[in-house]
Amino acid sequence: MKNIALIAAALCTLPLHAEAPSTAMAITEGLTTEVGPRLAGTEAEARARDWAVKKLTALGFANARIEPFTIPGWVRGEERAEITAPFPQKLILTALGHSGATPASGLSLEVVTFPTYAAFKAAPDAAIKGKIVYVGHRMNRTQDGSSYGSFGQVRRDGPSLAAQRGAAAFLIRSIGTDDHRLPHTGVTSWAKDVKPIPAAALSNPDADTLERVASRGSTMRMNLLLTPRFTGPQPSGNVIAELPGRDPGAGLVLVACHLDSLDLGTGAIDDATGCGIITDAALRVAKSGQQRRTIRVLWAGAEEVGVFGGDAYFQAHKAEPHALAAESDFGAGRIWQVKFRLPDGAAALKARVAEALAAQGIGAGAGLAHGGADVGQMVGAGAPSIDLSQDGSRYFDLHHTGDDSFDKVDPADIEQNVAAWTAMLDLVSNAPEQLEGTAR
């Protein structure tokens, strides 16, 4: 009966009138207002860690602490682009994370354009050597965000491939679904021994303009200036805290988000909301009566620049038994689906969670839960997991842009997330079944 009452209580907290903000909203508002952008390895990320320890302690968590690690630093510099022929016009772009730099005086070169990543890969090296390469992959909306996997390749792998093939610089259409002149950044990866070249994303309207200019058929030339720089090893760290359970031998329930953000926005939906949601839900479970298992929150550092926090957590804590490893890191949309990865003996728990979520309109999906970036290694090593999938239809309007700001967060949507997480966490943290061990 306790679980039913708790679920009902969670549902009844959906605000009908102006009320004090929920803990989830207060965390989101606080991080975006009192810290703002918090790029991994910067002084701002360090301020965010201090803010987080203070906040979690004030909320009643035990043992709130920083677990430090070191990452390779990189910071944005100036960024300017202008088509100089056939029609002079400035374009708005932004460097991809870990982009190389142009000379301080910029590059002035011919632009060669490809409609898709496949067309770029199929072109002969001679067509791109010494040129600024542009690839115009355009991504449509998906509820589950799955297009980011395929369309994101051009950002993650394209610059390295272009560098290996002799391109002078690599530009892409933003991996985004909006039509605002706010380009989408995100980290790119360089293959071993590849020297980084300048790599940047144009906003969708600017990509449209470049493609319309290209459609006229004349040779296009561009002045390009990008002056980001690698800053060497820099401090980062995870923030961890617990709500102790009654049974220390029953395994930890780990719920994660990431504390760092990219530098253009204030990291509201990526991922302050995630930290707000999991923390608020954990507190609601504990406040309804001490739960069986210890719930640990992980506010991971340096996720955006290579999941360094998730790796550090795994290295430090992989020997501890985990009954669950789950994460909220897909924005501020409502939860529409649940997926599971639970051990054999947990079929009854799975049914209880599915039923509780069905009562909130959330259906069970096919396939296994994957956790999230920061718990991915834990799940890969066998920790049980449950995915509460958020609606991503609008996520890629904002993701990795300047527009990721607090005003985009709908308190009613966040409350729906907290209610679902509360129901799930309550059932898992109090489950009598044995959960720690290898999940299927």
Added chain:
Amino acid sequence: MKNIALIAAALCTLPLHAEAPSTAMAITEGLTTEVGPRLAGTEAEARARDWAVKKLTALGFANARIEPFTIPGWVRGEERAEITAPFPQKLILTALGHSGATPASGLSLEVVTFPTYAAFKAAPDAAIKGKIVYVGHRMNRTQDGSSYGSFGQVRRDGPSLAAQRGAAAFLIRSIGTDDHRLPHTGVTSWAKDVKPIPAAALSNPDADTLERVASRGSTMRMNLLLTPRFTGPQPSGNVIAELPGRDPGAGLVLVACHLDSLDLGTGAIDDATGCGIITDAALRVAKSGQQRRTIRVLWAGAEEVGVFGGDAYFQAHKAEPHALAAESDFGAGRIWQVKFRLPDGAAALKARVAEALAAQGIGAGAGLAHGGADVGQMVGAGAPSIDLSQDGSRYFDLHHTGDDSFDKVDPADIEQNVAAWTAMLDLVSNAPEQLEGTAR
């Protein structure tokens, strides 16, 4: 019968399938692609004039020409702002047109905030002297755009008043209805003998952030850098062309738009669409059989920086009899209302125009037509006018921002505009009534 047939033909051109773009869309696409931003007094505005003469000539207009004039030049420089206390965070803002500059090293000062322009005006001078003043007026959507008049005051008059009262700089919440981190610029006016101070608009999300920081109650400090500069007298000009009528004594039908744009966007909805709409409609009228009156198109220069083109037109052409002076300069939304300012003997024409537009779902509004900025002096001096009012509900999402780009233009909405203008222009340019002279 000819008029009915023409209206029917215009309606039937609403595209159901992919078709060649209309002249209106081709002008909008061409100006935004082959010229782009065209700030008054710059080399880009000069390129736009050359583009316009070539385009109008190619479309079959007679006597396409440039009528030059000179304006005071101003160009944007660097613009950076950062709250330094109590919570360090960068903010996105943009200088208002004709803003003064900070020192090259920027300003580092206390910020004082006011929720409304009235609150700023009511505050004692001592509260603002030597400080960075922020006013957070927030504008809601209106279909007729009327809120821009009242809320725009803080942009037009606020900086001058703040300078007179001793403020070091003046910041406002953007006069805009969107929630993107793209601030809205627009020109401000300095009273006689007032030395310009730095004046800028924050994007709505950044204004929200500043207000949330202010709500914590601690003294706020900011580093502000703005380096725009006045560039002295610069060349601008109007582009004018005609479709000759059968009766040179019947007065001119003047239809206007403005060719210049602000510098942040590509001037798609402000006002390439206006030029496309009036030009396409004029051509459709002429192609259906030579009309009685000469139709003159005015693509005005330097509207955004002080309606210099409208003033130059009035000075040069006020002695010529005008049967109509109308303008399209309110974006790319559908026309929803018509207003009139016609001479006494034109009641029957007014009824015919109202009937033709009612057939397109456009109702007649109360009050008199005002023309538009570039024909305002002509209308003020007695030229008849008809306003075809566009729906402005979304106009101030884009107006004067970087987001004013071609992708925001819906071809079906533009076709609706052209159909309405075609119906109105056909009736006015062929009306047997005497129209030139003082309108009521």
